[in-house]
Structures are given as structure tokens and as C-alpha cells.
Amino acid sequence: MWAGRVGCRRGSAGQGDPTDTAERQEGPAPAMEGRQCYDLLVIGGGSGGLACAKEAAQLGKKVAVLDYVEPSPRGTRWGLGGTCVNVGCIPKKLMHQAALLGVMIRDAPHYGWGVAQAPHDWATMADAVQNHVKSLNWGHRVQLQDRKVKYFNVKASFVNTHTLCGVSKGGEETLLSAEHIVIATGGRPRYPTHIEGALEYGITSDDLFWLKESPGKTLVVGASYVALECAGLLTGLGLDTTLMIRSVPLRAFDQQMASLVIEHMAGHGTRVLQGCAPERVEKLPGRQLRVTWVDLASDRKDAGTFDTVLWAIGRVPETASLNLEKAGVRMNPVTGKILVDAQEATSIPHIYAIGDVAEGRPELTPTAIMAGRLLAQRLSGQTTDLMDYNNVPTTVFTPLEYGCVGLSEEAAVARHGEEHVEVYHAFYKPLEFTVPQRDASQCYIKMVCLREPPQLVLGLHFLGPNAGEVTQGFALGIKCGASYQQVMRTVGIHPTCAEEVAKLRISKRSGLDPTVTGC
Template sequence: MRHLVRSVPQTCPGPSSHLSPLSSAGRQNYDLLVIGGGSGGLACAKEAAQLGKKVAVVDYVEPSPRGTRWGLGGTCVNVGCIPKKLMHQAALLGGMVRDAPHYGWALQPVPHDWTTMAEAVQNHVKSLNWGHRVQLQDRKVTYFNIKASFVDAHMVCGVSKGGKETLLSAEHIVIATGGRPRYPTHIEGALEYGITSDDLFWLKESPGKTLVVGASYVALECAGFLTGLGLDTTVMIRSIPLRGFDQQMSSLVTEYMASQGTRFLRGCTPSRVQRLPDGQLQVTWEDPSSGKEDTGTFNTVLWAIGRIPETRSLNLEKAGVHTSPTSQKILVDAQETTSVPHIYAIGDVAEGRPELTPTAIMAGKLLAQRLCGQSSDVMDYENVPTTVFTPLEYGCVGLSEEEAVARHGEEHVEVYHAYYKPLEFTVAERDASQCYIKMVCLRKPPQLVLGLHFLGPNAGEVTQGFALGIKCGASYAQVMRTVGIHPTCAEEVAKLRISKRSGLDPTVTGC
């Protein structure tokens, strides 16, 4: 089959137009049209094409208020996981430089050069953009760099950067447009003078003294690596850090960050951002402890207060696709199907889905396999592991302690825990007081593991392995029969003998 591409001189047709693919006899169209070129959309498109479907992907990056834009690959590749992890690694290397003299390396403290790091990170991201283009071409997926909106339930209109309009129709449509950072537009100067994570990773010059507003994982990860790179960094938290995560672990994360030099303003809410004559930004906020206004000056204000779904410009009502009245995310069922049977939504844009790249990728692949008749499997969103890449990394899978107690009752939950010291911290005499592990289990034998929480080096690598066991229904008894690899941090999970209920000191001593 061939696809329909039609240039329109003025505006794309409305839903009643005679150009509708449903009313035009013999018109060819795509089997699958994916709106959104992020991780989930690309995975779905490539899988469907490999299984023999005629597939097109439309993707367009609306520049941030600051004017930042990027290439194919979505948030994760361009302004999320990839540049974040690389800058986190840059900060970790700074810590290793400081540790090196303890291990016999005669290194002197050296300043960090933001420009060199940024150029290397941005070049890597651009190589990934190109790689995605090549992969689509190899899989014979047609790519359109156009901003799409629905004309009706089977047709979309796309507008290019130059204003050219293109009509595309398909039997099935997948929406995978993700989300973008939220701006507090009610705060004076927020839009004019602040940036978000959409901009931070593409800065050519150092952001300097930075105020990070928010307590999400994005806020803490960014603040963590900024501090690690030697920048004066303050985090303003309105309520609690890492909402939705285990709150004991969240407290340990922020305590460690504070010990490494990140300042925290708790319970504060910004009310105004002004640019001073010298170019600095003066931020005014409400201080609940004094009941008065306070101010501070910064070079950069980074808003990290959550994300909003990219649904506003899609004209979903013309296709009959329903969204949540509160979140504006697209409502879907277990099959990722929207209110329209042949239109689907995956990833961050879908209501009730974790905002995580790997879940979007897997959901996209499974959806493509179902559409191609290759499988009936649906995405399982239970026991999805994740890691927050703060200076001391926090990996988790399964239920938090609070969730376990709420679901099963405190008397039916047993929590095993330990404070431990990584061997690599010993010679360098690093503070390890926040390195902590806890396993949340049912109390009744064989004590099914409900959740695992790990705070320490390489948390993602540790959590990934144990996630498989928990996904397979591992019990505490089975974990205790697992032989640890010595000397590692991960082996401490297999040595969790002390329960919170016992009241005994959980600090690991000896080798």
C-alpha cells in the first residue's frame, strides 16, 4: 500500500470534508500512524513495521519558552534520562577525583568545565537523534517532522516548521506524545526568567548559582549533579520530597544531599522572580517559619514542579478521544485503547501509567504485536523497578512501606532493614550514614516480598537484578537462601536479618 500525503494551500479540512479517508473510495492509507517520536512511539512503530505493517511516525518539538528545541527521540534521549545520567556521572567523577589521593593517586582538586561536558553530552544526544532516523529508514517507517492534530478519527493534519500542511490517514493510530515541564505561570516572572529541564541540558554555559524549585525526582536529580559539579545549589520544597516514593527513603536522599552541600528551603513557595540590573535573578518567597517574605539572588531559576501531557494541540475532541478532566491525560484501558476503538495511547500521555521510558517502550512493543496478531499479551504495570539518580542513588521496586501497610495492615507487614557502608567508601573515609536497604514483606511465612528499597552506589544495577526475583514472586526465605557476591553492596540485600519490629540496631558491622 502507498500512503496519502497531500499538500493543502491554506488549512487542513474539517471532519466533514470530502477528503475524509473513510468516504473516499479506493484511497490508500497507513496501517499504523504513530503520533510522537519518543521512546514508546518509536518502539511501537519499529515493531509494527518489522511485523509487516505500513507505518508512519509524525513528530514535532515545540520550542521551549526559552527557545530550546531538539531532534528525534523524545524526552528521554534529548532532555531526560540520557543527558541526566551523563551529567550525574560527571558529578560522580568529581567525587572520585576527591577520593583518589586516599588510594595513592596524587591528584589535585580541579575545577569543572561545564562547556566541555555540555558539548560532549549534546554531541552524544545528536548521535542518538541520527541513529533513530537511520533505524526508522532501515525498518521502512516513514518519518514526518510535522506537528499533528486530528481532523477526524482516521485522519490527522500535520504542519511543518515552514507552514506546509500534510494529510495522513491510518487504520490504527497510536498517540505517544509524552509530556512537557510545567511552568508556574501564576508567579510573576516565572515564564520570562526561569528555565526547565527542557533547557538545562542544552545550556552552552554553566547555569551558575541555581535555585531549583520543586521536589520531584527531576528536581533532586538536577540539584544533585549541579552540586556535584561544584555549583552553589538550593532546592525549594513546598511540601514533601519525592511524592509517591517511600518517604523514609526520600528523607535519607535529601539528608545525604544536604550533607554534600545542597541547601534546602522547606515549606517555601516562590511568589516573584525579577531580573536585577546586573543580570542576576532575585527570587521572593514566603517563609512559613517567620511568616514573612524572604529573598535571594541566583544566576538561574530551574522549575521542576511536574509535567503536563502534550494533548492540548491534538484536537482530540475531533476524533472523539476522551481525557481526564483533572490531569488532561488520555483515558485508556488495559489494552492501551482510548475511547475510540482504533486509537491508542501509550507512555506519559496516558492516564494512570508510570512516567518511565522502559514501560512506554514495552507497552509500545506489546501493542504493536497485538495489532499485528502476533500476541495477546498486555503490559503489566505491577512491580516496575526504577531508580532516582541523586548523588546517593535510590533504587526501588514494588510497594513502599506506606503502601504495604495501607494495603495489608501494619500487623501483616514485616520490614527487614540495614544501614551499611560500601567498601569503596572506607579508605576514602566517606560519609555512609544514609546508605540503607529495606525489604518490605508479608509477615506470614514464607513472607512474600512486596517491595525492595536500596539507597547507595549503583542502585539501578542492584535493583534491576532483584526486580526479576520480585516479579517472579520471591519470598524473604528465598532471598535469604541466595548467596551474595562479596564484597559488594548488593550482597547486603541477601543479609537482611533485622526487622524493624525487633527494635534492634540495623547497622551492619564487620566485613
């Protein structure tokens, strides 16, 4: 979003040295001709940045947002709203729903509906999804206007600690300064540039959700939640899909749950190549791509042809063109992310970073939104509350959804020791799966608790339908310090999948079969 160099002309009066330590720490921005002044400047028009800007404006601050979308290598561009709105959560969930509908259509005859299975029409789906995203782009523009937040469609870079230079698409430059500056530029998908043909012929999630035509036979490379979600929805839409994983899937998540997710995908149409790495992508006569890969265990090479190669191997923070060195803002040299403290402040006290661009923060839209709002409230003197990044719930929207909150089993054991951790678990069958005789072998729940009474709940992991809806409710209880005994005294809603959480009676330690039987 912010790639590319920005050269900004500076006024002649009283400029001083923008890297001077005293000026960075104490003094206001030096005088610059034609400068526009604000209480708060927000770089980045994604979820966190917009939330921060709107909250600050509502609390009486003079605020401006600077946002610019650098086109992807394939030329894809989009409007205001950041990754989540345009190329992430929103289009992903809608396409995931399209894939789930395909499964429901196959179930429908078992319930008495005379519904014929028809091939999926990508163009119709894409048009509907993209129109909804454009409506959200417009909605964000209207909201900024209503809140009296000034919007600049410019690429921003630091001139000094209080001043930014914004360059428009046409090259026009604008100088803006503020008492406080918030960096919320997010990240963009990583390309494996060491692989021949990767950049020339591959796409990323930045492109997938804006394709007008079906990607056809697709190779998805990666082990992240983005990789699994994309591969899952493409399979669900009836496309020949291969998922190539170099090492372990969903590395940051509970590994038992990750394995069950992969098992379900492999058993329901997605070809999974685990322990493999691509080496070359070549364009064949026509539109197809030939991909050569290596099996890392045997060192055996193989190849296949695909219509589309989708890279989902991680994301990189959008910091390269911000000229952070002009402001003295420190970054992690390995990750490229900005170092922040509990106040979201960088190494320069009046410059902040929130969301995916900040080191050590979860790359999740809701956390960025809440962090942005709390920051605006602190800057306005409304609160001293800090963002709490513990027990943040999330869901991976794979064909069988995986919701979780709190610690994984591995993290709990590492923190407390195996002898102090009790895990309650169950394999269950959703009632809706029974009539169409749908496979439920991977529907699984586990609750990770301290072993000592009252057995504080450390984490909950749910694999099954509507995992996000289920996890959201239990997240409140866990956030409030719920114990295993309290969950067991909670009356379940029958018949639901969520009630199975309140019926977890079998521990892993017991060795008993955790398969739920009966109603």
C-alpha cells in the same frame, strides 16, 4: 511538543461529520483529497512511539511516525527521540556521572593517586553530552529508514477518527489516515505561570541539558525526582545550588527513603529550603535574578539572588493541540491525560495512547517502550499479552542513588495492614567508602514483606552507590514472586553493596539496631 493550533484543509468528497458517533465507532476515514494511507500512524517520536512504530513495521505493517518539537519558552529545541534521549534520562545520567567523577577525584589521593582537584568545565561536558545526544537523534532516523517507517517532521492534529493533519515548520500541510493510531506525545515541564517572572526568567530541564555555559548559582524549585536529580548533579559539579521544596520530596516514593535522600543532599552541599514557596522572580541589572519566597510555616518572607532559576514542579501531557475532540477521545479533565484501558485503547477502540500521556501509567521510558512493542504485536496478531505495570523498578539518580521496586512501606501497610507487614532493614557502609572515610550514614536498604510465611517480598528499597544496577537484578526475583526466605538463601557476591540485600536479618518490629558491623 505539540502546543499550538493546527488548521487543516479538508477535501470536498464524502467527508461526512468527523464527530458522528457511527463513523467514530465503525466506519473508515472519509475520503479526503491527497491523503496518504497507512496501517498505523504514531504521533510522537519518543521512546514509546518509536518502539511501537519499529515493532509494527518489522511485523509487516505500513507505518508512519509524526513528530515535531515545539521550542521551549527559552527557544531550546532538539531532534528525534523524545524527552528521554534529548532532555531526560540520557543527558541527566551523563551529567550525573560527571558529578560522581568529581567525588572520585577527591577520593583518589586516599588510594595513592596524585590527582589534583580542578574546577569543572561545563562547556567541555556540555559539548560531549550534546554530541552524544545528536548521534542518538541520527541513529533513530537511520533505524526508522532501515525499518521502512515513514518519518514526518510535522505537528499533528486529528481531523477525524482515522485521519490526521500534519503541519510542517514551513506551514505545509499533509493529510494522513490509518486503520490504527497511537498517541505517544509524552509531556513537557510545567511552568508556575501564577508566579511573577517565572516564565520570563526561569528555565526547565528542557533547557538545562542544552546550556552551552554553566548555569552558575542555581535555585531549583520542586520536589520531584527531576528536581532532586538536577539539584544533586549541579551541586556535584561544584555549583552553588539551592533546592526549594514546598511540601514533601518524592511524594510517590517511600517517604523514609525520600527523607534519607534529602538528608544526604543537605549534608553534602545542597542548600535545602523545605516548606517554602517562591512568590516572585525579578531580573536585576546584569544577569542575576532576585527571587522572593515565603516560609509557609511562619509566613516569613525572604529573598536571594541567583544566576539561574530552574522549575521542576511536574509535567503536563502534550494533548492540547491534538484536537482530540474531533476524534472523540476522552481525557481526564483534571490531569489532561488520555483515558485508556488495559489494551492501551482510548474511548475510540482503534486509537491508543501509551507512555506519559496516558492516565495511570508510570512516567518511565522502559514501560513506554514495552507497552509500545506489546501493542504493535497485538495489532499484528502476534500476541494477546498485555503490559504488566506491577513491580516496575526505577532509580532516582540523586548523588546517593535510590533504587526501588514494588510497594513502598506506606503502600504495603495501607493495602495489607500493619500487623501483616514485616520490614527488614540495614544501614551499611560500602567498602569503597572506607579508605577515603566517606560519609555513609544514609546508605540504607529495606525489604518490605508479608509477615506470614513464606513472606512474599512486596517491595525493595536501596539507597547507595549503583542503585540502578542493584535494583535491576532483584527486580526479576520480585517479579517472579520471590519470598524473603528465597532471598535469604541467595548467596551474595562479596564484597559488594548488593550482597547486603541478601543479609537483611533485622526487622523493624524487633527494635534492634540495623547498623551493619564487621565485614
